[in-house]
Amino acid sequence: MASIGQIVEQTTGGEVLSRARARAALVPDCMVEARRIANTVIAGWHGRRKRGIGENFWQFRPYAEGESLAAIDWRRSARDDHTYVRDREWEAAHTVWLWADLSPSMMYKSTFGAVSKESRALVLMLALAEILARSGERIGCPGIMEPVSARNAAERLATAIMHAPQTAGLPETGMIRGHSDIVLIGDFLDDADRIMERITPLARRGLRGHVVEIADPAEETFPYSGRTEFTDPETGEKLVSGRAETVREDYRRAYLSRRETLGESLRRLGWSFAFHRTDHLASEALVTVHGYLSGLPAGGINGGTRT
Known part of the structure; x- marks a missing residue:
């Protein structure tokens, strides 16, 4: 996403092309990560399950006077002195739209980050698709x-991403109908007001949204000193600082103020907001987003602070 006053290290055109080609190589690692955390995350995920008409067993419960005798499970009732009804599960598959920012600014990786922002965003999106698909939810990606x-929704999404053109900014959402969840993953370095101009209409249409900001640790801490050249990967504009350390505090104040403003604006819409640094585990952010989708109360999680 294009940044306003973003300060990043120079990335050459060759490096951009190399990272674009490496996107496909990321998919197997993403699948491994998704399945590694599935055992801990999927255990608490139940989608929108509730009692009703369906094929899957839900629970045994005591028979109530007036109910149909055909509903009684005589085999279970024979085990003790009570009469039980076998309830089945009604599964209302929910639609969750997943989107990751693939614009040039996401290719940034400092020496302090474990991976590029783009790599982490893709891992989170595809791992989340894996988890959601296991619970029977419908998975889509705008545009x-x-x-x-389908159980292989993550693999299908990965294939679609590999053939998708490079885009900038938030996705087009005209194809989204009805009440759905949408998860937006990116660096969100634009001015908060510009971002909210795109997001507010989505909330008014009834979409339940979750925004995950991905940050490289260098973007947050600004560890530079001495003569340093910075390049905006979106515009190619350069900035040379003779003593980078002299602007550190002003930069950090502006950077964190942008995040705070965005988070507060999203909360007023009823959307969730979390930020995640690439020097932390991807699983931490996945647990955070999973909690939001499950309707759990907010709380702090290392590396994926929920607000």
């Missing part, structure tokens, strides 16, 4: 993939 309900 890239129509919603599907």
Whole structure:
């Protein structure tokens, strides 16, 4: 996403092309990460399950006077002195739209980050798709993939992403109908007001949104000193600082103020907001987003602070 006053290290055109080609190589690692955390995350994920008409067993419960005798499970009732009804599960598959920013600023990786912002965003999106698909939800990506309900939804989404053109800014959402969840993952370095101009109409249409900001640790801490050249990967504009350390405090104040303003604006809409640094584990951010989608109360999680 294009940044306002973003300060990043220079990335050459060759490096941009190399990272674009490496995107496909990321998919197997993403699948491994998704399945590694599935055992801990999927255990608490139940989608929108509740009692009703369906094929899957839900629970046994005591028979109530007036109910149909055909509903009684005689085998279970024979085990003791009570009469039980076998309830089945009604599964209302929910649609969750997932989007990751793939614009040039996301390719940034400092020596302090474990991976590029783009790599982490893709890992989070595809791992989340894996988890959601296991719970029977429909998964879609605005402008890239129509919603599907399938166990291999993550693999299908990965394939669609590899063939998608490079984009900038928030996605087009005209294809989204009805009440759905949308998860937006990116660095969100634009001015907060510009971002909210795009997001506010989505909330008014009834979309339940979750925004995850991905940050390289150098972007947050600004560890530079001495003569340093910075390049904006979106515009190519350069900035040379003779003593970079002299602007550190002003930069950090502006950077954190942008994040705070964005978070407060999203909360007023009823959307969730979390930020995640690439020097932390991807699983921490996944647990955070999972909690929001599950409707759990907010709380602090290292590396993926929830607000």
